[in-house]
Amino acid sequence: DADVTQTPRNRITKTGKRIMLECSQTKGHDRMYWYRQDPGLGLQLIYYSFDVKDINKGEISDGYSVSRQAQAKFSLSLESAIPNQTALYFCATSALHGGEQFFGPGTRLTVL
């Protein structure tokens, strides 16, 4: 079984809709991250959480929000989706300070 899972894997939605992407992990890690990937830009950090009561904005948090429901669950929401949020979204976890991160398989989101 995968250690970091993301649902859904693919989603097509319309402008203005609210969307939630979910991430679950069985690695027992305290730290969780949400990234978006756009061609030629690498991965950009949206939000991160170092424990259940800690939420921090990343480089590109505008238009996004997150919820850390438990150590194992970290959800990303797009309150009102817009076409330039069309991207591949990755969740990741880590155990150490700035150490290795483990990635989920990604969610491909298309906003029409």
Place this chain on the structure above:
Amino acid sequence: AQSVTQPDIHITVSEGASLELRCNYSYGATPYLFWYVQSPGQGLQLLLKYFSGDTLVQGIKGFEAEFKRSQSSFNLRKPSVHWSDAAEYFCAVGGPEYGNKLVFGAGTILRVKS
């Protein structure tokens, strides 16, 4: 701003030829350094990592990387490329000097020709 540069957007090599992918970081005396690989439609898989110690590190799939502090570089190498190595490769830097987060380069797409 803290940044990671991968100067080559695309690289094409022949199967069996050697490979070197370049990575430079802008900041940090004691960076944590990583190379990840992403195959089409897949997530990111860690190839290798450097925290401290021996500056030449070995990873999976026959890859290695060398940390050169004087050049702020962490280049990835493989002596003989296989067709299955075709993928996108990302360099990343982290550690306390990076707020315990990772900063990623833009990626290098590797094409392997037979």
